[in-house]
Amino acid sequence: MNTLGLTAALTAFLTIWLGHVAVRKVEAEARDIRIPILTAILLGLLTEYFSLAAVNRQLSTSLGILGVTLLWDAFELHRQEKRVKHGHAPANPNNPRHAKILAEYSSATTLDLLKRDPVGHPVPPDEAPKLIHH
Amino acid sequence: MNPFGILIGIVTLLIIGLGFPLVIRGERYFGYWSWVYMMGIGILLVIASLFIQNDWLSVIVGVLGATFVWGSTELKEQAVRAELGWFPFNPNKIQLPFADVIKKWKAPHL
Numbered sequence: 001m002n003t004l005g006l007t008a009a010l011t012a013f014l015t016i017w018l019g020h021v022a023v024r025k026v027e028a029e030a031r032d033i034r035i036p037i038l039t040a041i042l043l044g045l046l047t048e049y050f051s052l053a054a055v056n057r058q059l060s061t062s063l064g065i066l067g068v069t070l071l072w073d074a075f076e077l078h079r080q081e082k083r084v085k086h087g088h089a090p091a092n093p094n095n096p097r098h099a100k101i102l103a104e105y106s107s108a109t110t111l112d113l114l115k116r117d118p119v120g121h122p123v124p125p126d127e128a129p130k131l132i133h134h
Numbered sequence: 135m136n137p138f139g140i141l142i143g144i145v146t147l148l149i150i151g152l153g154f155p156l157v158i159r160g161e162r163y164f165g166y167w168s169w170v171y172m173m174g175i176g177i178l179l180v181i182a183s184l185f186i187q188n189d190w191l192s193v194i195v196g197v198l199g200a201t202f203v204w205g206s207t208e209l210k211e212q213a214v215r216a217e218l219g220w221f222p223f224n225p226n227k228i229q230l231p232f233a234d235v236i237k238k239w240k241a242p243h244l
Contacts (some may be wrong), residue, residue, distance in 0.1 A: 001184050001185070004192050004196070005180065005183025005184065005186060005192035005193050005194075005196025005199075006183060006196055007196075008142065008183075008192075008193040008200070009180045009183065009196035009203075012146055012196075012201070012204075013200040016150065016200075016204050020244065021244075048139075048140050048143065051136075052136060053135070055136060057138060057189065060139030060142075061138065061142050061193060062139075064139025064140050064146075065143050065146045065197075067139075067143055068143035068147045069146075072150075113214075114214050116214060117210070117214075118214050119217060122217055122219060123217045123218055125218075125219075
């Protein structure tokens, strides 16, 4: 039995999940998006350094994967802001940065258009808000 | 210094990158109810990784499995994106076996 693949799989799955949730929450709350982006980059690089220093192969693998997902999360924070501008992710009107986006981009919305089940056919823009689960 | 972890991290990033077209194409051609098959393939890959003695190959197969399992949880949201016109909508999806039964189950989303 070689558990290294399982370690890598669990680390990848859990860090992708955590990053997926954290990116949405942090981007919605951060007043200055540059701070969490820089934090994620620094944490990612630091984690990669620890991965280099780790003698144990299981630990080195986990840290190596955690580090790249943190670096990817930094990029995702930037992409999430773009999604908010396009209305593909909900804007938080209580966040001054998002309030500015809502004022500048007509496509931006406070609605989470993805918060529903698929209906099996194309949905016109005026019908999409009615399908959202509240 | 042990570069194994960093190199594995880079390989993982590339494999996770494959997850994007996997979810987009999987939903487009087979529908979001293919999540059961995608999750099944993922779990089988992770189990298979346990029996691979070569560390590199074991990790690659394991991470590929994790990508399939994660992808299976993204299919439902991808179906909504296609319905909204953010991605091409395919009305003629290929019906995988037991699709009618699987459609009654709640698709996972994390």
